[in-house]
Amino acid sequence: MKILVVGGAGYIGSHMVKMLIDSGHDAITFDNLSSGYQDAVLGGEFILGDLADIAAIDMALTKYQPDAVMHFASYIQVGESVKHPDKYYLNNFTNTMNLLNSMIRCDVKNFIFSSTAAVFGEPVYIPIDEAHPRIPLNPYGRSKWMVEEVLLDYERAYGLQSICLRYFNAAGADPSGLLGERHYPETHLIPLVLQAISGRKKDITVFGRNYDTPDGTCIRDYIHIVDLCSAHLLALNKLLKDKQSMRFNLGNGAGFSVQEVISVAEQVTKKKVTVIEGPKREGDPARLVADASLAKQYLAWSPKYVDLETIMTHAWQWELKQINT
Ligand code: UFG
DSSP states (O other): OEEEEETTTSHHHHHHHHHHHHTTOEEEEEEOOSSOOGGGOOSSEEEEOOTTOHHHHHHHHHHHOOSEEEEOOOOOOHHHHHHOHHHHIIIIIIHHHHHHHHHHHTTOOEEEEEEEGGGSOSOSSSSBOTTSOOOOSSHHHHHHHHHHHHHHHHHHHHOOEEEEEEESEEEOOOTTSSOOOOOSSOOOHHHHHHHHHHTSSSOEEEEOSOSSSTTSSOEEOEEEHHHHHHHHHHHHHHHHHHOOOEEEEESOSOOEEHHHHHHHHHHHHTOOOOEEEEOOOTTOOSBOOBOOHHHHHHSOOOOSOOSHHHHHHHHHHHHHHHHHO
């Protein structure tokens, strides 16, 4: 199959391109390199292009006529989205509309969309299944939810089929050591803890210890990047075969607290980290854990790297490579 991977130079997109190629598919990356790295694209053609540039999208779709488009290009910082909603609605929503409209024009009708657990807002119940109310708390989550809603209308009107995958906390790195997380600025817990251990940072700040959880720190559902990508591959096959639009939550179904993440990082690296106590970060729900049973049943998805030690080991291997190069 021929797949256009929009945002293929980013953290999740680059792991996806690798998996597509390793599975014998043809992956074409379309990325503006605003936060991705061309050297993370380990194969296939690379198009330096921006979703604000409608002619560039039309050109890519006309030239390659892909079987499907996978869309990973978006801004991802919740806090920033509250301060600068314009940036998020423009990039995550308007630019995605450019892509969808171009797909309709070019008769490309299969779409895999990176959505997020942030579409659910403050959980009403745990674990969060697909039926959970979607009341996003911030522009980031709302920009993704708006695309999900538009996709329903586009299916009815234009026959564009889509699978939306709502990620919980993507983490870890490719076990080969060739790829990993490279955000600038880095805001995610696991890479920050490991940077504090490797010496790239001085310490790690825990954002609040008086949440309603057993140790008082926030609980999140960390899913290995390779498992996340394998769900995309299964979703792609299913979409092309069954032509049925679906939404899936992707997580491990197990929650780990910030304190547990720090302890596992210390165990895996056999080093201590300096911990600073900080205030709560605005908009952080106490607990976010996925019920991913629908993806397991319907896609026959079976995550391989479910324990936090393995996720941490792969992330640490990547961090060591960063300090040694
Ligand atoms: N945290 C700290 N210190 C840090 C960084 C994070 O204590 O320096 C805590 C956070 O408060 C949170 C947990 O670690 O409780 C995880 O934080 P991350 O920033 O790693 O991840 P989030 O859960 O905030 O966000 C992730 C994705 C978002 C997505 C969200 C949906 O990065 O894009 O999950 O649940 F919207």
